[in-house]
Amino acid sequence: MPRTADYTIQGFLYQFNKTLLAILQGADTAVVTVEGIIEDIEVVTGGLTEAIQCKYHETNLAFTYSALYKPLLQMMQHFHRNPGGKVTYVLFAHFPGLDQDGITVSKQVLLDALASKDKKYAAYIKDVKGLIDLDAFLLKLKPPVGPSYDALVLEVQASLQAAGIAKTEIETLVYPNAIQAIASLSIRHQVAARKITKRKLLDDLETIKTTAISHWTLGLKNRQAILTARRKQLKANLTKNARLRYFLVDAGSLPTFCISATKEQLSDIKLRLHQKGTTAHNGYVEGHFDEALFHREPLVRKAQDGTLQREFSLRLLRWQDHAPLLDAHKPADLFVLGDAVHSTLNTKDVNIEVLASSSFDEIKFILGIKNACD
Template identity: 45%
Template structure:
């Protein structure tokens, strides 16, 4: 299952939308600290100093404390093992009738004495927890309906002067992305922003953010279509140097799809003799995996230049121009590990660097280079945005 389908993503989006609401309603110079999306009890891919659970019960008939026993027990279990870690535990909850919810020692003791068989193991693990200590680092917030919160935020953006026709596909998703980027900062000072600076940053952005967050929004299809239009002009240019940096960690079916993706890109954007600038593909994999993928590419008659005349890497060999015999190029792409790519002495800077997947691009010289972040998780969506195919 892709991460955008994971319900925990919706929990984080809920939090981001609450933060956005506070920002848009604040005074221009008010300083807002974005809550960190630290390690969720059930999601181990995030790290930090705040543990979050979001329980969204839009269809629940009425509120009962027992509905929250599972997340409360999970948080208490984590607290018991990390009582000195200075972790704050936040529970965001929504119910149709928006009840006032109070979590006191009585509710926690009820959770610990529950006879629910599904909670038996968890209750045993939490036995002996310091309830009073936990309550000092715990808070719960009752929140409005998700769709209502999103609608309110888009209306607020329009009222602040953002073009109504671009709010859903440009400004709103980018607002969520800015907040998400701030939230992963470990230093609290780096998670602060004023409304004025936030709006100034948002107004300068002219390309739609594509990430696990924005593609989890209900406007996913519109975002993909908009991003495709934004990329079209540069991709249609015959003479343009393109580097593609690919992080496989969260890409679905990476091993099955990577060769087909590279071939489809070459067939679209580097098959003419007028395509004189050879693209570089830098993959965040081992050298052994690079060699295996290269062998598979050769089997598809897509010839890569790995920068190795025999065994040792040569930067001069890597950057040499491909020989052309009649209508066939000696090689059609340069192929390299991400770790080696970062150490290259680029004689000519790329016009575009496409970052596919999600990874750390710190250290890449982006001055005078057009960076395109495509944080989708499906190759079909990436190919659609890049104009390689017309459907996804």
């Protein structure tokens, strides 16, 4: 993964961790909005709002106050438009090489921001310059305090333990699931759906017994430990050969093994499997699909050497054409690999295993096919 992609993901994870910290260190009934109307995180307690904006700078070689101009101008604009609002503004910013007391936002810093010639800030400046009471705004602004990413993670994990969660369950189960819970909230369209309380989060985490595997949890620094934990969790069911299992695979994430794919991709996969001695069955006869034919059991014959040979070894189904068939014959387990979408399926009484890794080696490791990740 390119370093720029690493830093982008880490920036989001920094915000998710700060969101978790705001939830865990707040009152049980405080309402936290992920991706709020005012800022990245909004905490409402007793009618008072704490609006938090996160800025994570890992690549900056030297700190300059200009890096804070945009969030400061955004906060000033909101303050000016809502003069009677019961809002405290928090700039939670991290810059490498600076300790938590290394940044002081003075009135002069605000004046410099308002004097900026950068066209990206023109709309904010026009809205507030000469109109805002800067002294009153500074009373509402908390100093920017942002520890390093690693220090923030440790603080979140300590807060989970302080909330009564066993230390042994935090690193590879509760903590990654908490990150995934915040990530899932952040993409919901309605503001009301992005609200959560400490009590609700802890109750939800208590019910989850498997580790979430997503591009967010795999972006955490203990990636290998998370994969190993998920492998152990899956082992019990995977050793039961009598269970009916479906694999829904996204072609974009795992291009070497595709089910959610174009017709041409599916035909190519079937040919390649045949060339490797594996016969795939798709239920088609002369271009027409026969559902009963698709679901029938393979014929078995005895070869000359006495071994039993099945007519076909697996069934291939193209998601775009025949997804409803999965509801007609519900499996015990549904494995969703990559970013394949399964929300249209009836998954009541079905064990869902989402393994959103883009690495086929990692998928094979989790499923017990390989003993190590390359």
